Amino acid sequence: MERAVRVPSGDDDVARTAVRRLTLTGFRCYARLRLDLGPEPVVLTGPNGAGKTNLLEAVSFLTPGRGLRRAKLAEVARLGGPASWAVAAEVVSAGQATAIGTGWSGGDGPDKRLVRMDGQPLRATADLGRVLPVLWLTPAMDRLFVEGATHRRRFMDRMVNALDPGHAERSAAYVRAMRQRLALLKEGRRENAWLGALEAVMAAQGVAVAAARCDWVLRVAPMAAEGHGPFPGCGLSVSGGLEAALREGASALGVEDEFRDRLAAARGLDASAGTTTEGPHRSDLEAVHLAKAMPAHLASTGEQKALLIGLLLAQAKVLTQGRAVPPLLLLDEVAAHLDGSRRAALFDVLVGFPGQSWLTGTDAALFAALGDRARFLTVADAAVTGESDSPSNED
C-alpha cells in the first residue's frame, strides 16, 4: 500500500508513533467526539463512568483483534443509537501519516469489523498491525499471573502478534481446524479422510504458532530479564510440547509430522474427552520474579503489577528495535496502583518512549510528576475538554 506523506519524526532519529486525530461516532457513550493530539502522552482524567476507558478501547480498535475489552462488536454501538459505530484516526507511524478507519454496522453481520487504510478496504487486518501496533494494560489484567492459562496465553499471543503480524491469522487457522476436527469426532466419525486433512492443517499451523512464540521469547526475554528502573526483571518462558521440541532444536518439519501422528492417534481419546487434549492451544506463558526467584503468581499484588509493567516495557522496547514500529501504549488506571516513585519512573520512561502513551485515572494529581510533558484532558459525561486543571501537588 502506498503511503506517501512523510512526516518529520521530531527531535530525534527514532520514528514516532502517535494518534494525531481521533474521531468517534456512535462509539459506547460517545455520540460524536473529535480529538486533535500531539505526540506526547495523553492523560485522561475524570470521574468513574465518564468515558475514559471507552476512549482507550476506541484506540485499541485501531489494531487487529477485538479491542481491549474483547467486546462483541454490537455491544460497542451506543445504547439508544443506531446499530453501528466508527472510529477514524490519523496516525503517524514509521515516519508516515496514515488514515485508519474502522467500524461495525449491524447489516454486515455480528462479527464483521470493517477496516480501511487510507480509504482502501483492508482484507487482511494483519496489515493494520504492521502500521500500528498497540499494547495495553487494564485493571482486568491485574490477575493475569494467578488466573487460568487462557488469559495469559492470549496476552502472550497479542505480544507475539505485535512482532509477527501473521501470528493471529495462523492461530485462527489452527483453532478453526481444531474445532472442525472435534465436531467430526463428536459425531463419531473417526476414520474420515477429512480428519486427516484437518490434522495436517493443525500440525502445520500449530508448529508455526509455537515457533512464533519461541522467537518472541528469544527476543523479549533478555529485555524483560533486565528490568526497568523500579520494575523488576521478569524471567519468561513458554510451556507446551511443540514449543519445547522446537526449543530443543528439533526441525519444524519433524515436529509437525510427529504432532500430526499424535493427533491421529488421539482421535479416540479426544472424542471421549470432548476436547483436543494436546496442542499449542494449551501452552502457557510462565513468568518469574527474577530477583526473588519467585514464580509470578506467588508475588504480591503490587509486585505482580510491577512485573507486568516491566514486561510491557520490555515488549515495547523490542518493538522499537530494527525496522519495527514503536507501539502505542494504553495504560488504563495504571498510575493509581503505583507508589509515587514508581509512578514518576514510569512517566519518565513513557515521555522518552517513541510510541505515544495513553493514561487514565480518576484523579489528575496522580499525574503531577508529568508536569508539562503530557497532554491533559478532562473526561466528563462523555465529553472531553482541553487542558484539565494543571495538577500541582503530588498526593
Ligand SMILES: Nc1ncnc2c1ncn2[C@@H]1O[C@H](COP(=O)(O)OP(=O)(O)OP(=O)(O)O)[C@@H](O)[C@H]1O
Ligand atoms: N454501548 C454503550 N452505549 C452507551 N454507553 C455505554 C456503552 N457501553 C458502556 N457505556 C457506558 O459508558 C460509560 C463510560 O464508561 P467507561 O468505562 O469509559 O468509564 P470510565 O471513565 O473508564 O470509568 P471508571 O473510572 O469507572 O473506569 C459508562 O457509564 C458505561 O456504562
Ligand SMILES: [Mg+2]
Ligand atoms: Mg475505566
